[in-house]
Amino acid sequence: MNQDTTHPILTLSIKLAAETKENILVDESGAIVGAEKNALGPTVTAGKKGEYVPVAALGVATCVAAAAVAKGDLLKAAADGEVTKAVGSDAFGDQSYVGRALTAAKANKTLAVLLIPN
Numbered sequence: 001m002n003q004d005t006t007h008p009i010l011t012l013s014i015k016l017a018a019e020t021k022e023n024i025l026v027d028e029s030g031a032i033v034g035a036e037k038n039a040l041g042p043t044v045t046a047g048k049k050g051e052y053v054p055v056a057a058l059g060v061a062t063c064v065a066a067a068a069v070a071k072g073d074l075l076k077a078a079a080d081g082e083v084t085k086a087v088g089s090d091a092f093g094d095q096s097y098v099g100r101a102l103t104a105a106k107a108n109k110t111l112a113v114l115l116i117p118n
Helices: none
Strands: 007-015 052-064 073-077 082-086 097-101 110-115
Touching: 052 097, 082 097
Parallel strands: none
Antiparallel strands: 007 052, 052 110, 073 082, 073 097, 097 110
8 A cells, every 4th residue: 555545534724823744633623633532534734724635534544653664553542643542551442543554654654544533
């Protein structure tokens, strides 16, 4: 699978609360999500505060890895709207999972993610 393959099923137009880069997780208010917070999905394009941008809410989208991620890893939000591997101590059924890695990625690189609504 191509590293930047996307297959959005649902894309929503969200007004950004702050300037945001492409492929960064945001919430319903358009704010960049922090570590272990719920996310609507990643931005499809970059935008400035007050602009409307498409956000992939369901399907396969591109995200940015905060640290190395392996294919198949369960993912949570990291700082600055990036994704990171959920650790073994995370409770099953934790509502803050954002997706599952469909490709591997090194830190600060993009990967394909099967989004999990939370």
